[in-house]
Amino acid sequence: MNLFFFLKPLSSLMILSYIILFFLLVRNTSCDVDPNYVACPPKTCANNNQSISYPFYIEGTQEPFCGNPGFAISCGPNGFPILNLSNTHYIIHQIFYENQTLRVSNAAFSVSRSNTTNSKGCLPVPLTHNLTLPSTPEFDIAPNQSNMRLFYGCESLLPWPEEHRVGCSNETSSVLAFYKEDKNISLVSKNCRGEVVDTIVEDGIIEGGVEEALRKGLLLTWKAGNCSDCHSSGGRCGFDSIMYTFRCFCTDRVHSAKCDPDNGPG
Template sequence: MKPKNLFPTIFPLLNLCIFLILSSPLPRKSQGVVDPYFLVCSAEPDNCGDGQPIKYPFHIRSKQNRSCGYPGFELSCNNNGQPTINIQSNDYIIHNIFYETEILRVSNSDFWNSTTGCIPLTQSISLPSARFELAPFQTHVNLLYGCNTSTLESTLRFSAYPDCDHGENKNRSVLVLAENDQKLRNVSEACTTRVVVPVEPYEREKRDGIERALRNGFWVKWKASTCSICQESGGWCGFNYTDRHFKCFCPDRPYAWNCISANRHLTQQSVDWQGNDEPYEMGVSLPAISSDRLGEPNDHDNIHHFFFTLSYLQVNTLSFRSHHQHATRFGATHMIER
């Protein structure tokens, strides 16, 4: 007996299976479900009032989330609306920030705020090597406080300035000597305190040259994990204080260095991260069954292969849906550390 042709009978059923599987709603990125750190750190950079945008590696205490910055780069705002950074218990005013070259200009607040025409007493600065280094073409000067100039030899040439801490006592002055001045040993014996500070090169011949140099400050280069790789991938740089590592905050979750991973590369072509209602598109390769061969014995093998393909597609569809729902739940419950 000739085998009964089963294909015309089940052909509508096959069409129905294809339709149900391919038209079943695959998960889309839930609207509004974006990594909270990405949202916080991608906000418009804040400032202290002088218009300088403060962003990674810096963050303003009590105004910006510390996870959007890097340890050791916390800033404050002074009463004049300027950002300041504390280095060795001294506040330094930040006048310029150049994010591209990772350089900033700072000045000691003691010098910047002095308007009395004298040189105020301060402390020597030793930049923490893990965070900063002095930029090229800077120099150092010795500030010698409480100097009794009457005891110094008249043949010694030096620049003397009023000492803010000794008022009208003209015998007490601040002497300024270059970093490697040969007179330093002899002059130091007539003074009480020595402070070494970095400055830009200045005109030593001018009386107010050192005063301007101290007010203008000096240039330093900061050291923090580079941000360019993360930025180029569309992320925002920050730091995870739990595992103490740099993080690249991306729309879906934080990554180690950038927003490109094998998983996101496979799905980003079909997932609309803006959350619109465009459906997923999926291509399926099905076994071909020629119409002029219907009812032939080999068709049973083709049909078996066809059902196997549908089963595989259905299992992987459910697996993808389950994985996405899990990721969405994780993103929704992810808490921000302030």
Template sequence: MRQINFMPSFFSHCYHIIIIFFSLVPKKSLGAVDPYFQACSVPKTCGDGQAIRFPFYIQDKQNYSCGYPGFNLSCNNNGHPTILISNINYTIHEIFYQNETVRVSNSAFSNPNSSCIPSINSISLPGSRFDLAPNQTNLFLFYNCNSSVHESWPSEFYPSCYGENDAVLVLSGQDPKLISNVSMECKYSVLAPVEAYGGGIAESLRNGFVLKWKASNCSICEDSGGNCGFDDIMYHFKCFCPDRPYAWSCTNTTRLEYLPGNNKRVLVIALGQGGYGGVYKGKLQDGCFVAVKVLKESKGNGEEFLNEVASISRTSHVNIVTLMGFCYEESKRALIYEFMPNGSLEKFIYKENPSNADRQLGWETLYKITVGIARGLEYLHRGCNTRILHFDIKPHNILLDENFCPKISDFGLAKICPREESVISMLGARGTAGYIAPEVICRNFGGVSHKSDVYSYGMMVLEMVGGRKNIDVSVDRVSEIYFPHWIYKRIELDEELGLQGLISKEDEEIAKKMIIVSLWCIQTDPSSRPSISKVVDMLEGSLDSLQISPKPFLSSPPRTTVDSSTATMSL
């Protein structure tokens, strides 16, 4: 097929496309401890008791991936950390990680036993990495002044470390014009900020001043149980989690830092359409194919976009689609995913679509897809000390790679919550009609939790088994309109399943196992549903060990048409 190379106006105006290449690093088995997490777990010290952690790192004691560029420290002979700012060495006295501030002083003032003022040429006020914190006092140090100045301010001169003849004039808060006139009578002057002025000039200079650093915020990563770090290859912040490598955690995309030189352009070579906007096949400069999902400009205030970036970027799993990058400029928003050549699951399971005649999947493939989706959900529900609840599990949001390995996608309705919270607070219903758990719509059925995803999963698996929507008004008999009701009776009475494509005993066992497990998943009472980890165990266990669930529904739904692909309820 000939590729059509063009760049829509959207992409020509969307310059900051960040590419996050998780594929550049080796994937590790789920549960393996990430070596970067281990390397950054134990804070180091120079000997003065201060714990050195992100964004700082001691260059001779810590892996540079545990810190941030430009925040490398050294240890001086007194056991204190020092940092180089504009070629001036500063001693670090205190690091306030919660406030993202640090108190430093010029290392020339560091001698605790000295009451004299050394001769320095510069303080070098903060540059690109630091800002001077507010409410500091500025001192003006004047060196080698002539005799007339000595006579004008005799009480303001302080002893120099190089002899009485080199006394230093120290002024604070003086008139700028007066300061200018004095500087003309002295050989050179230095502006020296101090945090507090009153305990003596030498002591004030030794105590130094406070800087606020500029680096990616670490609190979200740390709150999720990870350790902050930096990827020097792609030049952006990383959150290393204990059970997976190279995770990234940030809910505010505007806080991400990147270099313009690392931006990638996506060459769009095909057109498509999704529920939230256009979906395009794209090609990166290195030839890698990607899927580009462009959100509609009129779609709210970007909540779905921020939600998706915040949740999916925490993940790294074979059954979760990989977010490779994003674009966010004003109302223009795009998400860049790994390309899935087989598209979404819904194209392969609904037999009423004539175009699907040659796309029907075998029962063994359906079973592997079912297990893969369950493992992906298990990963989301048992993540880095947080749970990610998807709230929109359906065939349309399951993508298939070239080997029909399933990958969960579309995290626009996802919710991140602490693992210890069994029930979460939610103001309204979210999800797609036909897959929404009863408690999400009406709290009388129970609390909203990870069991709500289990319900949606069960409804989806039943559609995979039946090859049809669970509610199908096109069938001849009223008893067959609601597939879960119909198939439950078959299982309960041990009747022939009457499903398409069952050509062997193995196929029938697979189908029965998928049916029994999914019927447990769609129990009306959330407490009666298994966890997704239990679902994996049930699917991979023997059929003989499975018990038939209680009747999982209150009654059959009315004979009405429901379009589960478009009837979406969300916050």
């Protein structure tokens, strides 16, 4: 028998065996990746590049265990992430994961110029409750924020310098805003007939005046398990709602703090 004809089927069989073995290895590898890890990659809202990951999660897009309880967010119609605090919507402008801080603003102030028939479009009504945020189990107001006061029904003081007029509560009722240390605040409080609303804004906003300060909002710090060790070890952070504790989702399995497959649970 010719040796060539004997070796040819044998070599073809070996090649086929290698191909089958390769696909089996790929299949087993992909199947072995922990499903919690697969479920929790960072996401973004449409038309927005802010990465959303632990402790936050987007309702309806990410699994709740990818974030902490109390950190659910939604995506607004303009693409911005929205955080609901004390039944009030706050736009998330920036999340600083490295120091567990985020900058938010009341959604009402994001539309202060949206009314094209009025250069100072009207604020939604009613804004008759304080906009200062109480401490919650999840969030605190960061240090070095400024107190601001909004006065409604200030027609008797018009025309006041334009930089203090932030809108109107309806077609006729003007709203003026002042930092609490402003020397004019006593005069304004005596002459504006509407509600007085307190709020907080980030320090150091000078360009654009009080309206820009309201639009940019304030800084919050959050209280949740620190993700840095898990993230630096290649894991994705999450939460065990049964044990009610932080977990690190790794490609091999769930660890307590970080991915460390060579030394048992992290």
